[in-house]
Amino acid sequence: APTAVAATPSPPATTSDSAPPAAADPARLLDLGRALLARGEMVAATMALREALHLKPDLAEARASLGLALYAMGDLDAAVEELRGLLRVRPDLAEARLTLAAALVARQDWPAARAELETALAASPDLLQAQYTLGVVRYAQGDLTGAIEAYRRVLAREPRAIDARYNLALVLKLARRDVEATPEFLAAAEAGLPRAQYFAGAAYATGVGVPRDLVAAIAWWTRAAEQGVTQAEEGLAQLRQSASGRARRPPADRQAVEQAFGEYRARLWNDYPDIARQGDEPLGAALLRQGRAREAVPVLIREAAALSEPAQRMLETLYDQGIEGQLPAHDARILTYLKSAAAEGRSRPRP
Template sequence: MPRSQRVLLGIVFVCFQALSCSSELWAQSTEFAPLTTNTQAARDHLNLGIDFYLTQQLEPAVQQFREAQHLWPEYSHAHWNLGVGLAKLGDLDGAITAWAQAERLEPSTFPTQYNLSALVTYNYGVALLQRGQLSRAIIEWEQALRIQPDLAEVHYALGQAYLTQGNTILSQRYFEQAVFWAPDWAEAHNQLGMAYFQNGDYLNARTSIEHSLTLSPQYARAYSNLGLIELAEDDIGAAEEAFTTAIGFEAPLPQAHFNLGLLYAKKQDWDRAIDHMKATLALKPHFAKAHALLGTALSATTNWPRAIKEWQTALALNPSASYAYNLEYNIGLAYRMTNANTKAIMAFQRALQLHPESAQAHFQLGVAYELEGNWIKASDHYLVAIRQEPTWALPYFKLGQTRYNQGYLDAAIESYQRVITLNPDYADAQYQLGVTLRAANRPEDSLVHIRLAAEQGLGEAQEMLGTMYANGSGTKRDLVQAMRWWFKAAHSSSYEEGSDQAQAQLSRLRRWVFSHQGHPDYIQQISDGFQAIRLDIQQQFGINFSVSPGTSVGVTLARSGQKEAAIPILIQEAFALHPEAHKLLEDLAKQHIIQQPHSPIFEYLSQTAREGSPQSCQFLKTLSVAYSLVPVGLNQKSAETCPS
């Protein structure tokens, strides 16, 4: 083809989320204009401009097209190619003016597969899109299709536009038309797959995207989108492979890194999620969702300051995002975790500006005000949370606490009763109701609820119930029951402070037994209490063993070959003055003295020696003579209370 007949076709493709921008197409035309000095010079300038354009030298190209236009004002190709160059430089208004002039001068010279009016209308829609006027762009593109219904690029643009608007049904229809008119267009098949995906049709989504990979086997964006389908179908392994393949074909692909980060976040593999969010942001620094997800991953690793920074960046980039409320809410929680309560209050207030009816945000704001000691504001926000979520027990519970702190005992009792109505197994509410009833001088009612909380395993309730039985508060004094509940509290894994208090009470009682100095009736009550504790241990741990009353569960377990599992039970039984358990612990201590001189067994022996146990004292004295490895401090502490 002679160079004088070359012309650039100005179809400007718009880059959407998963769209690769295509190059301008080529077409040929035949001219029948008379040859003159100016017309020949115009052709030379046009051809030189095309050469500049093809080597990405856009400004020299535009200068050559303008010179051709000046030398031959009726030269339609000069006007058209000037439009292409201006569009590439971003001057869409100038481009549209040049294209319109080309159409006016010589529409018949344009390739028959494209209608020039349709292309001008299409590109005008592109110009409107660049200005942020998507709705007007859609109108222009629909007009272009009325002129030329088979223009695949316009169907594609409309598919992208409606996908952006969230109208996935219309988006799907236009992408279907795009692949109908351009069946070998891999990008169109890929985007059709994403429209199917948005509509929940995973089968057709997979078919379309896999077809795009048949057309373009190294199409990284299609692999990334295929991974999204695998992820939605919970095939984590296949999704990871697809995203990794996408990155292998196109390493600087932000959406593949982002999707892989999403996958690792779903797996709670936070370190790798963080790595891929950082990779995403290195490629696309203003990607708000990546900042938001990076903040979430960082918060999962308790890096609260960095998490706050990322969430704040995401908000700054897209303050009107649908997830803006969630970010403000998360920022509030993160500030709470860093003890920045004033900033937490401000964040929760911003969250409520975005979502005024959020029960969660009102509740958290109430907690923040409660931490400030502002009971009135805390109560106000708990009440709003209750109004929004009347079956949510936790705001009633917190409201009860604020009312108690304000001295409104009747109101606090009412709040705790409402919690228990909603959730009878709410042990903390049972306990707090019991405490409040006790403060209101209703000990009998208090005992009922503290007992319920204790039976549900709440350590602080068990410790208080033991004290109430020991003091005869709300019930007849019963030392045996007191000891049983203190023992439960002493071994409660979630109540360290109460555990220490309960252990101190039991230690005091063991001292009475070891000393033989108390009143016989009192010593007998204590002995009965420890016997009841041993029976409780037997009932708790001896379910799977045939043990008769009084037999040590720990000894039975050790004899069955489960020595390590037996030791914690043996220690509990020995603290409850079980002689068989104590004897086996002494035997085990002899075996462990070399390897484990600071084991729990020696801690038990040391404590009971300090309490005055003759057996523990004598055993430790014997060991101190036989083994130089016995800690000196252990024997010194024992010496203060051990009988001589």
């Protein structure tokens, strides 16, 4: 599901030995409260801000900062109460309204959050954070069309808003508009979002929105899997099962997958134009020859995961023996890979 980004910062609630200054000066107390808020010392910040409001109840900036501190502490009901009271007399305070909307989102009070966001946008259409959060809220209300519109408004003003682009892609997919979703996933994938990389791989694997390209699917899924996306690793495992003949697929499909893994391994060399290849050796072996063990291990893992038997054997040897002065035996990265390979039946079990 699309992920919300809070309309205001939410640092952790902490305590502090700091105390309000002895002088009964609301302005100084406000400055202290803001400084404590910026340092994440929320309890001390609320003390200073409440003291400022005790001395000067109409100090709007102090009440807005108090609402933010309460929200950051997780005291959502108190934050909503303070901010609603403030906005009744100062409806022009956009930041306070965004903090209120964030607190309402955290309470999952979607109708109230939507009302505050739409009010903020009516006054200031350029508030990108409000537009983004409105997309999250409208999605949560089941209004997919409205969520799509909100995210597109964000991207029209800021094309680099990658989280908005990824959320747009997700909502388009949920709305069964997969062809429109694919270019958005690809843009987010290029920007480095692991989940988007998984969906980019899935699009290439199935040919939805792009020509079917198993090599591209393997490349994207590998990048996502290396960053912990389980579904990407599952996609790669399914392809490996197809190539091994364990999955019930036509021979032509098996051959296509084998060729795709081979082409993926060949393309890895493009990232190392300075390396001369000797015969059919894996790229990782060539890196080891140059004493570049730190680079070689992840490359060998990629090659072995792409069905290179020489890379697989080399990893097993490296795990057992290491390389003196370069790589100790029993490397944790290699062990993690070998365990996953053993689970698929591609390596002997390891303790």
